[in-house]
Amino acid sequence: GENVEQHPSTLSVQEGDSAVIKCTYSDSASNYFPWYKQELGKRPQLIIDIRSNVGEKKDQRIAVTLNKTAKHFSLHITETQPEDSAVYFCAASRRRQEAGKSTFGDGTTLTVKP
Amino acid sequence: SAVISQKPSRDICQRGTSLTIQCQVDSQVTMMFWYRQQPGQSLTLIATANQGSEATYESGFVIDKFPISRPNLTFSTLTVSNMSPEDSSIYLCSVGQAFFGQGTRLTVV
Numbered sequence: 001g002e003n004v005e006q007h008p009s010t011l012s013v014q015e016g017d018s019a020v021i022k023c024t025y026s027d028s029a030s031n032y033f034p035w036y037k038q039e040l041g042k043r044p045q046l047i048i049d050i051r052s053n054v055g056e057k058k059d060q061r062i063a064v065t066l067n068k069t070a071k072h073f074s075l076h077i078t079e080t081q082p083e084d085s086a087v088y089f090c091a092a093s094r095r096r097q098e099a100g101k102s103t104f105g106d107g108t109t110l111t112v113k114p
Numbered sequence: 115s116a117v118i119s120q121k122p123s124r125d126i127c128q129r130g131t132s133l134t135i136q137c138q139v140d141s142q143v144t145m146m147f148w149y150r151q152q153p154g155q156s157l158t159l160i161a162t163a164n165q166g167s168e169a170t171y172e173s174g175f176v177i178d179k180f181p182i183s184r185p186n187l188t189f190s191t192l193t194v195s196n197m198s199p200e201d202s203s204i205y206l207c208s209v210g211q212a213f214f215g216q217g218t219r220l221t222v223v
Contacts, residue, residue: 034211044157046212089156101147104156
């Protein structure tokens, strides 16, 4: 089955700096890669996703890059703000329609210091 | 988009008992998914609930322990049976790639 590894497990940055979280996956059939933000005590929230036919996607301060050959994808957050502090999870699945059936990374706890 | 209502939001249960968690979606969906999130950890898929057929369980999860019902395209239940403290966790239902229920925080004492 799919195996998703996520690094780092914790990340601390100063407000305004950039944050990068990296994930690798093992199943070459995976073609949909969502990223979730989970604040303490709340449900995961989809923040951005990318399909395998796209190398990069950006949404305001958040971007995701995908290297399908190397089987890794990354989340980039620029101009970080204290409200970006949360746990971030990457995930991989075989089809967007079945993205509810995802394998998740172990999560990265991001702390943005004001 | 989809709105998912999950209940109960939390419960404290005695070991050996069972708890049924309900998940209601405001639109018809083919597949619903049940996840477990142990304290401080990631999400692990328990099973996929399909309407009209038996649920499909992931490795390490069995129907006797986690029976699932899917009576229609908007509703599903997950039962945690014969609970032990190791079952203390957050259980979440999900549809599609973006939508999770608010979770059920289960504590087994």
